[in-house]
């Protein structure tokens with residue numbers, strides 16, 4: 032887990048002073064000595080082009096959260112700021128002649144460029160699809176390089192794209208899903224929200240032509256957890272790797288701390304499901320889709336979450352039904368209590384762990400591993416109604432069936448995540464610690 036500030040990193044040469052400012056991983060620099068990110072941009076034909084981005088190598092203050100630019104001389108602008116990756120999203124107004132320049136759209140332009148490229152690829156797709164109808168059978172030999180849609184949710188579609196030479200995922204929100212976009216961008220933009228268990232955020236912007244908003248993320252090559260589990264069974268090591276990274280990501284999301292004087296508030300995800308967890312090439316999980324999330328800004332620990340009566344956006348039940356805790360299903364929970372929302376996430380974590388474990392071949396030696404199923408799918412079918420779930424989960428207190436031969440410790444992690452009594456549930460951090468202390472696979 033990286034500590035401290037992380038900044039967008041770019042340098043055309045291996046500038047030694049910049050390299051000393053912190054460890055570099057791809058397009059991110061983790062600052063060793065500072066809380067400030069900086070960007071240095073050359074104006075080429077009136078447009079800022081990044082020359083150097085990273086942790087600020089110069090000791091100094093950076094009071095602003097966002098990267099407001101100021102001119103250094105006629106041809107250059109610079110900015111410093113104090114939130115994670117803030118130097119990737121400068122504000123720039125070419126009309127502004129004052130030294131204190133505001134509202135640049137450099138980054139938005141970069142994103143727009145990505146979207147334009149995707150748009151062009153989409154046109155290619157449309158043409159290709161037309162051709163496919165016209166020349167049936169022809170496309171097989173052509174190996175057409177088509178843009179790939181990697182997923183679709185209720186509010187957005189997710190495309191594979193290219194940004195600064197990296198392959199990325201571009202989540203495109205139609206203009207009527209502004210609320211989801213704003214909520215998601217707000218969570219990804221929180222200070223210190225960089226963790227290996229959370230999808231890596233690269234930026235956000237808006238297309239000037241259509242008004243569609245985009246969020247740029249790392250591309251998780253194995254897709255959603257749901258599609259990963261549908262395609263694969265896993266051995267114990269792989270399953271544990273998935274389970275640990277997921278619970279670590281959730282524990283980090285729920286954590287509330289100050290670092291370098293900057294507050295990382297707890298965040299309740301509120302829509303955990305195997306469609307909203309991604310799987311990377313290395314078999315680790317990353318949380319995504321924060322469109323329903325709630326930032327518990329005013330708190331510093333569970334006790335204040337309990338009393339939290341702040342401005343929770345959309346105080347309505349949200350989430351995917353079969354992952355919803357009994358108290359959320361029957362609506363007898365105070366949705367303004369941050370703690371309740373956190374406990375709801377832990378119930379969903381229990382469901383996700385169950386889904387993973389049910390596809391672990393080492394837990395079913397000598398028998399066939401069943402196909403991937405959603406929680407309660409076996410009992411209630413693939414899309415149970417709210418009423419069915421209230422009766423099954425809340426009134427009858429049923430839970431997904433756990434094979435009797437599984438080791439007690441494993442059983443208990445699940446039971447303690449999805450306990451009917453929300454106060455008795457584990458925290459995500461405890462679930463993670465319990466998973467770490469499980470005996471090796473052979474004794475399970």
Ligand SMILES: Nc1ncnc2c1ncn2[C@@H]1O[C@H](COP(=O)(O)OP(=O)(O)OP(=O)(O)O)[C@@H](O)[C@H]1O
Nearest residue numbers: 182183184185186187189200248250251255306320
């Ligand atoms: N970074 C990514 N890398 C690879 N695939 C992704 C990525 N982000 C999203 N996806 C795919 O796109 C799907 C939809 O993404 P996401 O859940 O973020 O959209 P949504 O519209 O907010 O969904 P929901 O219906 O839950 O509101 C995911 O289930 C996943 O399959």
